[in-house]
Amino acid sequence: AQSVAQPEDQVNVAEGNPLTVKCTYSVSGNPYLFWYVQYPNRGLQFLLKYITGDNLVKGSYGFEAEFNKSQTSFHLKKPSALVSDSALYFCAVRDTMDSNYQLIWGAGTKLIIKP
Amino acid sequence: DGGITQSPKYLFRKEGQNVTLSCEQNLNHDAMYWYRQDPGQGLRLIYYSQIVNDFQKGDIAEGYSVSREKKESFPLTVTSAQKNPTAFYLCASSSDRGVGNQPQHFGDGTRLSIL
Numbered sequence: 433a434q435s436v437a438q439p440e441d442q443v444n445v446a447e448g449n450p451l452t453v454k455c456t457y458s459v460s461g462n463p464y465l466f467w468y469v470q471y472p473n474r475g476l477q478f479l480l481k482y483i484t485g486d487n488l489v490k491g492s493y494g495f496e497a498e499f500n501k502s503q504t505s506f507h508l509k510k511p512s513a514l515v516s517d518s519a520l521y522f523c524a525v526r527d528t529m530d531s532n533y534q535l536i537w538g539a540g541t542k543l544i545i546k547p
Numbered sequence: 548d549g550g551i552t553q554s555p556k557y558l559f560r561k562e563g564q565n566v567t568l569s570c571e572q573n574l575n576h577d578a579m580y581w582y583r584q585d586p587g588q589g590l591r592l593i594y595y596s597q598i599v600n601d602f603q604k605g606d607i608a609e610g611y612s613v614s615r616e617k618k619e620s621f622p623l624t625v626t627s628a629q630k631n632p633t634a635f636y637l638c639a640s641s642s643d644r645g646v647g648n649q650p651q652h653f654g655d656g657t658r659l660s661i662l
Contacts, residue, residue, distance in 0.1 A: 473656070475553075475653030475656050476637070476639075477653070481648070481650055526647040534592060534605070
């Protein structure tokens, strides 16, 4: 069955430290992977995606993510966290074997950056 | 600026009442989506449309209805058959034409509550 797991409900990081938000997935075919961020009472904003090619993907606001096919993971990273990075982060995957091509969403990880 | 506009921002429903949530986009996107977001859960797909005058049920379509008479507009009606409508509703669009490699763009949501 297709699924996305974000194993941590909440991640706490001190400002200036590196951050990682984890995502693992299970699909039948090749995955298209996405990260989104949501601020309180707002819609989701697209951060980055992996479709094919280089396993390290760079996105908005200094975020990057690394696609690891053997570990079926797509962790979101940033070298130096800012207080303004505090938000809810969602990982999503499309299964290229699924003719519906609908996104499968993780439950979200709340990121808290402490000054 | 191009984007997605959802209205109203807050909506209250009485027992037995149908209410309609508006979603308009000026991105010239073919595909549009409605999601429901509950606390601690990921996004759940209600309906989606890949072309005018055509739409498909998502995972939780019961108690909801949609129309797609214009490319720019995809209104969602929450009917009285939806017994637990209290949630944050998000509309999205994408330039995707069934390939699945394009990100979705989101509106800022409508928060629906029961009176």
